[in-house]
Amino acid sequence: MTSEQVERVAQAFYEAEYPTEWFDAPGILQEQHRELARSAITFLNHQIADHHAGAVPVLTDSRDTTAISDARNLEQASRELAS
Numbered sequence: 001m002t003s004e005q006v007e008r009v010a011q012a013f014y015e016a017e018y019p020t021e022w023f024d025a026p027g028i029l030q031e032q033h034r035e036l037a038r039s040a041i042t043f044l045n046h047q048i049a050d051h052h053a054g055a056v057p058v059l060t061d062s063r064d065t066t067a068i069s070d071a072r073n074l075e076q077a078s079r080e081l082a083s
């Protein structure tokens with residue numbers, strides 16, 4: 001994954017959740033959304049690789065649940081910071 005991909009996904013996640021512009025967001029919220037973006041991109045890449053390998057995607061794989069858990073934790077933390 002590239003830093004540009006991470007930044008675009010992070011910005012999209014942020015702007016879907018908050019009414020303010022990405023560039024006006026506190027640095028800590030931007031970094032949390034970047035971490036969320038990295039987790040989401042990693043999760044998607046694993047799903048794509050599994051699909052190409054002919055595997056049926058199952059959300060019980062430890063890497064999948066870890067990425068989902070990380071994303072949920074980051075989302076909760078960002079909401080707490082915003083309030």
